[in-house]
Amino acid sequence: MASRPSERFVWAVDTLALDPTDRVLEVGCGHGVAVSLVCERLTSGQITAVDRSEKMIEMAARRNRAHVAGGRAVLQTAALENADFGAERFDKVFAFNVAPFWLQPKEALEIVRRHLAPDGAVYLFWDARHTQPGRARDLAARLSERIRLAEFSVDQVLVKDLRPVAAVCVIGRPY
């Protein structure tokens, strides 16, 4: 049986404030814990989740077998930069601790921009495990800089005290 999801995923999916009809994209879904939580909140909506690691997608698929079978979740082994989303437009795109958004934010967010619905938003989450205790706000500021670099506006910056470490979220929209 799947273990209880960690606090950070519950917080992240709460933060998305999903509408049951939302079209959602997760980049770098790892084990697919957030995918499960998103699926529980969707009715006619759908989540597409990509990860460049085949092993991660296998694990995410195992965890979300019923959601995939029911068409609620679509999982793809692909790096963001090579993924084929066709004409799909997403209401919400999110990623938790996924390096390209830190290392190549312009490139990664340009791909996101092309696949956002007109009122769509991107939610970038990072945990503060490599940040000095009490400095999560600095991490959020650095993440915000990266979003602005890619010509997205920063709508909201959240800092959440979680166990074992704090996490941040920056919500952005393309100009």
Ligand SMILES: C[S@@+](CC[C@H](N)C(=O)[O-])C[C@H]1O[C@@H](n2cnc3c(N)ncnc32)[C@H](O)[C@@H]1O
């Ligand atoms: C640190 S893990 C985080 C996994 C999950 N989001 C979490 O918070 O537990 C980063 C994940 O992003 C994936 N990843 C890294 N670069 C990627 C890219 N360019 N496109 C898609 N997935 C990527 C990795 O394979 C890995 O599964």
